[in-house]
Amino acid sequence: xxxxxxxxxxxxxxxxxxxxxxxxxxxxxxxxxxxxxxxxxxxxxxxxxxxxxxxxxxxxxxx
Numbered sequence: 001x002x003x004x005x006x007x008x009x010x011x012x013x014x015x016x017x018x019x020x021x022x023x024x025x026x027x028x029x030x031x032x033x034x035x036x037x038x039x040x041x042x043x044x045x046x047x048x049x050x051x052x053x054x055x056x057x058x059x060x061x062x063x
Contacts, residue, residue: 009036012035012036012039016028
């Protein structure tokens with residue numbers, strides 16, 4: 001589940017291609033920036049959740 005910045009950037013571009021409509025160059029760059037930030041944020045949240053589950057499993061196994 002570990003993702004690098006390159007992975008996040010790649011996922012951002014894939015999402016943009018799915019959602020892209022007729023935009024000018026400035027709008028596209030703003031949208032890329034926005035989507036990159038959102039995907040990066042979601043990736044971090046997913047990692048936190050995964051870490052919580054791992055801690056809970058370790059605690060359950062130690063009981």
